Structures are given as C-alpha cells and as structure tokens.
Amino acid sequence: MPRGRPRKIDPKDALKTAMMTFWEKGYERTSMADISEATGMAKPGLYASLGDKDEIFKKALALYNDEMGSPMAEELVSSSAPLKEALRASLSGMMHSLQGSGQPMGCFVLNSTFECSAGDPDIKERVCDLNISRRDAYLARLKRAKSEGELPEATDELALANFFAGQSAAIGVMAQSGVELGDLEAMIEVSLSILPG
C-alpha cells in the first residue's frame, strides 16, 4: 500500500486520455490545459505523474503502438491466411480503423508524420520508426510468403513491403481527402492486383 493521499486518477487512464487528445488534435493544437481538462488531472499532477508535453506525447505514441499498431502488425505477420487475403485484411483493417467509432479519426502515427517532422528530433525519429516498423511487418509477412512458395524466388520483398506500407499510408491520405469507403476498397483491390494469382 502506498503511503500518502491516494491518486484520484490512474496515470494509465490519464495517459490513454492524453493519447486520444493528441490523436484527435495533433501535437501543436493540443495544450496542456486541454489534457488537464480531458483527464481531470490538474497540471501539476500531470507533470508529476506523466512528465512534460514532449514526454507525454512520446508515451502516447508508444501506447498507440501497443494498442493499435502492434496488434495489427502481429495479425498481419502471423496470419495463416493466404498472402493476398492477409494483405487485404491488413489494408482493409487500416481503412476501417480510420473511422472507428469511439476513437478519433485517422491514424495517430500518420497524422503525426508530417506535423512532427519540423519539431523535436527525438519525436520525429520515433514517428519515423513506427512507420518503418509497419513496413517491417509487411516485410516479414512477404518473406514468409516467399519461403512458403507463395511468391516467386525472384521477388523483391523490400520493394513490395515499402509498396504495401505506402499503400496503407495512401489510404489514410485519400480518406482524409474525402474519398469514399467504396472507392478506397477499389483502391485496395488495385494494389492487391500486383500479386501473382
């Protein structure tokens, strides 16, 4: 049992709320006052339990990856479905996650990719790393496909992995630009058509 006055709000919950706020409004448009109000934690409590704005943002990125990025990557990499189905599921999952109910629109990592490129280098690097780790999930699945004979030996898996990671970003950009769900699905089918079979 801890000694003094107990916390009113679990820092884990506060971090999740902060993550949602950053996800929705971005780094610059989110103020510490916004986070304080959203979490119900006064600013000194925030600083004491979660750190300053940059630290909270980094933790929010990490939490997002734990809750959203990693599970989707895991699903993709370890899926026993045929390659094409696995890729369709991945891109389709990305598409639907952009407008999931009960959560902000879009992908937090993609939203942050450009805004954070002009800011703190450490944050920029972390965002880049998350994009690359998504690419690497595609790469892992493609390598397995090749080893299991689903792809020709001559296949350039890295090129394909960059292509599909890029495709998942493309879906985010086009969705943000107002392209309808049905058109996004057609886009996905176009990109899947590069696969043999």
Added chain:
Amino acid sequence: MPRGRPRKIDPKDALKTAMMTFWEKGYERTSMADISEATGMAKPGLYASLGDKDEIFKKALALYNDEMGSPMAEELVSSSAPLKEALRASLSGMMHSLQGSGQPMGCFVLNSTFECSAGDPDIKERVCDLNISRRDAYLARLKRAKSEGELPEATDELALANFFAGQSAAIGVMAQSGVELGDLEAMIEVSLSILPG
C-alpha cells in the same frame, strides 16, 4: 503611379517567402513573427498587404499549387508519352520534388493534409481540394489513355486514379520516414506494374 510612400517589399515576394516558411515549418509552428522576419516586412505591413495568418496560409497554398501542383498536373495530363511513361515521370517527379535543392523538404499540400484537418474548416477544405485535384489529373490522363486504346474498355479509371494519387502520397510518407531514393524508385516500379503491357 501609386500615390504615397512606395513599398519596400513587393507583396508577391513576401507571399512567396511566407509560402516557403509555411511549407518548411507547417501552420502551427510558423508564427507571424517568423514570417515578418523572413520577409523583412514588419507585422503591420503584412496584415495590410497580405491579411491575417489564415489568409496568408490560404494564399500560400494557392501559390504553391500555381507554382508546383498545376504545372505537374498539366505535364501529366497533356504528356504525349505513353501512359506508363507519363505515370512514371509523374511519380518520379513527385519523388524528386520532395528533396529539391533551394526549397523545403516534402510536399506542402501533403504536409498540410493532416495538420490542417484539425484546424480551420475552410483551410481543411482547400487542402482536401488540392489533393482531389491531383487525383483528378491522374483521372484525366487515364481517361484519355482509355479513349486512345492504351487501357481496356473495362478499366475502372477512378480506382486507378485514386490508386496513383495515393501512390504519390505514399512516396511522400515513405520518404519522410527515411526510405532511400533507390527504394522509392523500386516502389514506383511496383505500382506501375499494375498497368497492362
């Protein structure tokens, strides 16, 4: 001849400088003081000749489109090269424009797509429109290709147009994430491989 004291700085030049500043740092990270310093125009002069921050940003978007977007779209739409070559030139041009010397990194419109989605609705709409107009340039070229027999009659041009517009965004995202030029070129070749022939 105008009456009173002559302008020290041509508002056209100032707008171009402001555009470069927004392009490099984004909307939120660019302050009016930054623009004032970059242009050499004191703040009252800026407001008098170019308007407030939102107005300058909108004008910067329009100028960027005039100087960068429209010419590239025009080149794509009216190119007499075979479809595949025209698309390769377009995507390759996008890729190289991301790191052109003497200009900020990346594409101003793409950089703004996510940051501005949480801000002023008018700005958000304009950014979306620019993304869609890029898509429409691909659409126009694909329709011509179909009418000229370069594509089968059954082709879904809109799906292909969204795909290639998305591809151009994908290049921007992957480049921002640190993917090398050679790998981006391989990505482009993958995307071009969906075309017949």
Added chain:
DNA sequence: GGAATTAAATACCGTATCGTATTTTAATTA
C-alpha cells in the same frame, strides 16, 4: 514648396502557452 497619401517602424495590448511554487487535503504509520 506644402498638403495629401501611403507605407514603415515602434511600441503596445490582451490572451494563451508551458511549466512551477505554494498551500491545502487526504491517507498511512507510530
């Protein structure tokens, strides 16, 4: 040359921001 016109330059205002010092409150231990 002087009145009128327009822009530059400086200084300023209200507000919002990140971050913290200080006080008050709630719990545990002795």
Added chain:
DNA sequence: TAATTAAAATACGATACGGTATTTAATTCC
C-alpha cells in the same frame, strides 16, 4: 491522536502569440 507522506488545488510567472494603435518617413499632386 499526532506526525508523516503524497497528492490535489490554486495561484502564479515568464514567455510567445496574433493582432493593432500610434508615430515617423517617403512619395505624389497641386
């Protein structure tokens, strides 16, 4: 119950921001 520990609440400080009022300087028309 008194002392201790830790958090909540409030208030505050320094700075940066968007935007403007005011004064000064440069040019044209009469």
